[in-house]
Amino acid sequence: MIKVVRGNPTPEELAAALAVVRARAAVLAAAAAGGGGPAAPEGWSDPARIARSVHPRPGPRAWARSAWPV
Template sequence: MIKVVRGNPTPEELAAALAVVQARAAATASAASGAPRVPEDWSDPARIVRARARTPRPGPRAWSRTFWPG
């Protein structure tokens, strides 16, 4: 139920507002009843594992090679 709290809308204005509310409710209902959403690639935990597998690991004396004289 929709109640006008303030103002005095014309029947056309009220019909336009109700049409927008109904369209929004129908779009929300159809999106919720559809197929389950597939997670995006950025939120996939396997992505982190793949990225770490490709990065080179430092060797035993890597700390001595990190200084850049300048």
């Protein structure tokens, strides 16, 4: 059950909110049924992805990239 606590949403706004909740529930249900093991890390969160395209250069953040694998 979804309860509106504040405001007066339009039917379109309620439909959009419900679509988001249902999509999230479907993803969680598919993940639970898909094997239960830990998922592989996403490519976008891999620090090596950034290090491949950005080489250390002098500057205020150069120290942060100095230890990343190339």
